[in-house]
Amino acid sequence: MQPLAARLRPEGLEDFIGQKHLVGEGKILRLMIERDTLSSMIFWGPPGVGKTTLARIIANRTRSRFVDFSAVTSGIKEIRQVMEDAEKGRRFGERTVLFVDEIHRFNKAQQDAFLPYVEKGSIILIGATTENPSFEVNSALLSRCRVFVLKALETEDLMELLDRALKDGRAFAGKRVEMDEGLRRALAVFANGDGRTALSVLEMTVSISPEKEGVITVTREALEECTSRKSLMYDKKGEEHYNIISALHKSMRNSDPDAAVYWVARMLEGGEDPLYVARRIVRFAAEDVGMADPRALEVAVAAFQACHMIGMPECTVHLTEAAVYMSLAPKSNAMETAYNKAREDALHTLAEGVPLHLRNAPTRLMENIGYGKGYQYAHDAPEKVTAMTCLPDSLAEKRYYLPTDQGLEAKYGQRLEAIRAWKEAQRRGGKGPAGDA
Numbered sequence: 001m002q003p004l005a006a007r008l009r010p011e012g013l014e015d016f017i018g019q020k021h022l023v024g025e026g027k028i029l030r031l032m033i034e035r036d037t038l039s040s041m042i043f044w045g046p047p048g049v050g051k052t053t054l055a056r057i058i059a060n061r062t063r064s065r066f067v068d069f070s071a072v073t074s075g076i077k078e079i080r081q082v083m084e085d086a087e088k089g090r091r092f093g094e095r096t097v098l099f100v101d102e103i104h105r106f107n108k109a110q111q112d113a114f115l116p117y118v119e120k121g122s123i124i125l126i127g128a129t130t131e132n133p134s135f136e137v138n139s140a141l142l143s144r145c146r147v148f149v150l151k152a153l154e155t156e157d158l159m160e161l162l163d164r165a166l167k168d169g170r171a172f173a174g175k176r177v178e179m180d181e182g183l184r185r186a187l188a189v190f191a192n193g194d195g196r197t198a199l200s201v202l203e204m205t206v207s208i209s210p211e212k213e214g215v216i217t218v219t220r221e222a223l224e225e226c227t228s229r230k231s232l233m234y235d236k237k238g239e240e241h242y243n244i245i246s247a248l249h250k251s252m253r254n255s256d257p258d259a260a261v262y263w264v265a266r267m268l269e270g271g272e273d274p275l276y277v278a279r280r281i282v283r284f285a286a287e288d289v290g291m292a293d294p295r296a297l298e299v300a301v302a303a304f305q306a307c308h309m310i311g312m313p314e315c316t317v318h319l320t321e322a323a324v325y326m327s328l329a330p331k332s333n334a335m336e337t338a339y340n341k342a343r344e345d346a347l348h349t350l351a352e353g354v355p356l357h358l359r360n361a362p363t364r365l366m367e368n369i370g371y372g373k374g375y376q377y378a379h380d381a382p383e384k385v386t387a388m389t390c391l392p393d394s395l396a397e398k399r400y401y402l403p404t405d406q407g408l409e410a411k412y413g414q415r416l417e418a419i420r421a422w423k424e425a426q427r428r429g430g431k432g433p434a435g436d437a
Contacts, residue, residue: 004199004200004202004203005195005200007170008164008168008171008199009053009056010053011056011057011060012060012061013030013033013034016050016054016057017050017164017195018050018153018154018157018195019050019054019150019151021151022148022150029054029148033057033058033061033062034061036061036062036063038058038062038064038097038124038126039124039146040118040123040124040125040126040144040145041126041127041145041146041147041148042126042127042129042137042142042145042146042147043055043126043129043148043150044129044130044131044132044133044147044149044150045149045150045151046130046193047194047197048191048194048195048197048198049151049152049153049193049195051101051128051150052099052101055128058097058099059097059099062097063095064094064096064124065086065089065094065095065096065097066096066097066099067082067096067097067098068099069082069098069101070100070101070102076109076110079110080113082098083117083122083123086098086117087117087122089122090120090121090122095124096122096123096124097123097126098114098123098124098126099127099128100125100127100128101128102128102129102130103127103128103129104129104131104133104136104137108138111137111141112140112141115138115140115144118144118145133145133147151193152194153193153195154193155185155188155189158187158188158191158193159184159185161198161199162179162187162198162199162202163184165202166202172206175211175214175216176215176216177206177209177215177216177217177218178215178216178217178218179202179217179218180218183223186223187201187202187205187223190227201223201226201227204226205218205223205225206218208225209222241272244266245263245267245276245277245280247263248260248263248264248267248277248280248323249288252288252323252326252327253284253288255328255331256327257324257327260323260326260327261320261323261324264277264316264323265316268312268313274307274312274315274319275304275308277307277319278303278304278307278322279304281300281304281322281323281326282301282304284300284326285297285299285300285301285326286336287333287335287336288326288332288333288336289329289330289331289332290333290334290335290336291332291334291335291408291409291412292329292404292406292407292408292409293329293407296325296326299321299322299325300326302318302322303315303318303321303322306318330406330407330408331406332403332406332409334402334403334404334409338400339400341398341400342400345395345398349392349394349395352392352394353392354392355389355391355393356372356374357373357374357375357376358375358390359371359372360372374388375388383422385419385422386423386426387422387423387426387427401416403416
């Protein structure tokens with residue numbers, strides 16, 4: 001027997017639930033379907049929101065040959081055969097609509113195989129993906145497709161879906177099923193926007209609920225049995241991976257240890273590699289804390305080493321400690337700002353030579369042409385610093401590191417200002433840069 005979601009799949013837009021911004025009266029996708037003016041398109045959205053159902057509705061409405069194609073089970077050979085058939089059809093005036101489920105699973109070469117046929121109009125491509133097509137679909141193919149973003153179903157949409165299933169005679173072999181509104185809403189909330197999950201759990205719950213005199217009554221105990229643990233919405237290879245690591249970084253930056261620990265837990269319990277989390281915290285220690293608390297980097301690196309040595313689940317506490325430390329540490333982005341400014345100048349001065357006084361002179365020839373001439377060894381100076389310039393002449397006045405007044409960086413900033421003032425005084429006093437000595 002087919003799953004409940006397949007048995008109740010709507011055949012027309014009038015029975016389709018959700019995505020009103022696309023298929024509501026007068027909306028663009030509905031008009032394209034009703035008028036049969038389709039172009040190649042990508043349906044992007046989370047699981048269970050109607051991507052495949054919309055494609056099948058198009059199959060029922062369009063005056064075209066419809067080919068259902070799976071990226072999971074098909075390769076280049078199958079693609080070429082379908083394309084050849086579509087090209088033959090085009091020559092006889094037949095249009096082919098090719099639906100590709102999970103198009104993000106195709107590699108670049110496989111996606112490229114569609115491109116010439118989309119350009120010639122041999123096929124109208126409809127791809128479905130749960131991944132951001134900007135990252136997962138070739139830019140050349142994506143530029144020839146209209147992207148429609150499908151949203152997670154609202155709780156009320158899922159309530160409507162469940163109500164319809166309970167009233168539809170096809171759902172449970174004609175048996176009468178009763179389920180009070182509170183349980184239906186609890187199931188709708190649990191499904192978290194996924195219609196397929198809602199119907200799958202409903203089918204499972206009905207199968208273990210008591211039946212009396214031909215009536216199945218769904219009980220709270222049965223529903224709780226089927227929803228004992230809600231699956232975490234986390235895909236460590238997809239967009240959610242980047243969304244959650246971004247949430248962790250921004251929570252630590254905003255000094256919110258509770259949120260930081262929550263996002264760490266979301267990743268680790270979702271199956272994320274703890275070393276990935278640790279690497280991101282190491283980056284944060286310099287990018288967002290830096291010299292405001294130099295020990296932050298020590299804590300982050302220690303957490304990384306602990307994760308490497310003992311792994312999951314023991315290393316969860318080390319990552320928690322590191323995330324909390326980063327959250328509570330004083331913040332400074334002076335390290336990132338300094339590098340970004342220096343990077344811009346470096347890219348524009350790649351041909352700028354290293355000043356002669358900073359160059360080593362391992363050969364007599366190098367020494368004769370001035371390599372190392374005028375170099376001042378800081379350890380020989382009483383102050384352990386000299387007035388020698390270390391930047392190219394064109395950048396001599398540049399200041400990349402601009403200390404903040406946060407935490408320990410305020411102290412380091414005061415020291416830096418004292419060093420700069422001393423060097424300037426030495427230069428004004430006639431003890432100029434080494435190259436002028």
